[in-house]
Amino acid sequence: MALNKMCYICNINNNVEIVKKEVKMNVFKKQRLELELTQYDVEKLTGIRQSKLSLVERGFRVLNSEENQRLCKVLHLKEKNLLT
Secondary structure (H helix, E strand, O other): OOEEEEEEEEEEOOEEEEEEEEEEOOHHHHHHHHOOOOHHHHHHHHOOOHHHHHHHHOOOOOOOHHHHHHHHHHHOOOHHHHOO
C-alpha cells in the first residue's frame, strides 16, 4: 500500500496544532486515482453507491463478495492480490 502524508488539526490541551501523519492509502483508492476515476465514475461502472465507496476507501465498511468482484474488475485488480 502506498503511504500518503495527511495533515490533521488537533486540539491538544487547548492548543491547536497541525500534525502531519503518514497513513496507508487504501488499495482501491490508489488504483482508482491511478486510473483517474472519481468515486462517481466508479459508482456508474459498478453500481456501488459513491457513499459506500467512500466508506470502503476510508476503512469504515467492507464490500460483499459480489461488490468486491465488480470493483476489482473495473479497477483492473486481481482479488487474490488483495488477500495478502
